[in-house]
Amino acid sequence: xxxxxxxxxxxxxxxxxxxxxxxxxxxxxxxxxxxxxxxxxxxxxxxxxxxxxxxxxxxxxxxxxxxxxxxxxxxxxxxxxxxxxxxxxxxxxxxxxxxxxxxxxxxxxxxxxxxxxxxxxxxxxxxxxxxxxxxxxxxxxxxxxxxxxxxxxxxxxxxxxxxxxxxxxxxxxxxxxxxxxxxxxxxxxxxxxxxxx
Numbered sequence: 600x601x602x603x604x605x606x607x608x609x610x611x612x613x614x615x616x617x618x619x620x621x622x623x624x625x626x627x628x629x630x631x632x633x634x635x636x637x638x639x640x641x642x643x644x645x646x647x648x649x650x651x652x653x654x655x656x657x658x659x660x661x662x663x664x665x666x667x668x669x670x671x672x673x674x675x676x677x678x679x680x681x682x683x684x685x686x687x688x689x690x691x692x693x694x695x696x697x698x699x700x701x702x703x704x705x706x707x708x709x710x711x712x713x714x715x716x717x718x719x720x721x722x723x724x725x726x727x728x729x730x731x732x733x734x735x736x737x738x739x740x741x742x743x744x745x746x747x748x749x750x751x752x753x754x755x756x757x758x759x760x761x762x763x764x765x766x767x768x769x770x771x772x773x774x775x776x777x778x779x780x781x782x783x784x785x786x787x788x789x790x791x792x793x794x795x796x
Contacts, residue, residue, distance in 0.1 A: 603776035607769050615639075621770050634658060648735040649715030665735030667742035712736070761786045
């Protein structure tokens with residue numbers, strides 16, 4: 600409840616959060632303000648720091664930094680779960696596996712890192728030539744020390760939506776944080792009860 604109250608205060612009392620934040624649905628809704636320099640902080644994917652450093656793409660090139668995401672006890676890594684796979688019906692499975700071998704090789708991961716995406720190998724993120732091109736990579740490598748379990752379950756989207764709807768009510772100034780969280784908990788308990796009957 601404390602965190603939701605803080606979010607409410609930042610939006611309504613201090614007015615330092617973009618009022619359109621409740622309509623954002625993905626990273627590219629929020630990046631324009633960051634790249635224009637009208638957003639002071641942005642918790643996002645690591646590639647955003649790379650784009651922010653490109654003068655042709657960002658008005659804040661040379662004036663931004665990247666740090667591991669905050670967490671309760673240490674830090675948090677939210678580098679994502681981008682993945683490649685071989686479809687079961689692939690007609691070229693051998694070539695597909697060769698591509699996966701290349702992508703996951705150190706050589707392939709150096710190419711990935713030089714493209715602005717975090718490598719799966721934290722050591723690559725600390726190699727001098729790569730750090731010179733992407734100075735924020737050591738912070739990303741540090742974040743890898745603190746993997747975060749997203750707590751995935753089949754019904755997670757359902758519970759997440761219930762909570763998101765109630766958070767939206769708070770940010771729209773229609774409910775207090777306590778009422779919204781109580782309502783989210785009640786809705787989840789009611790749904791679980793219906794599932795079990």
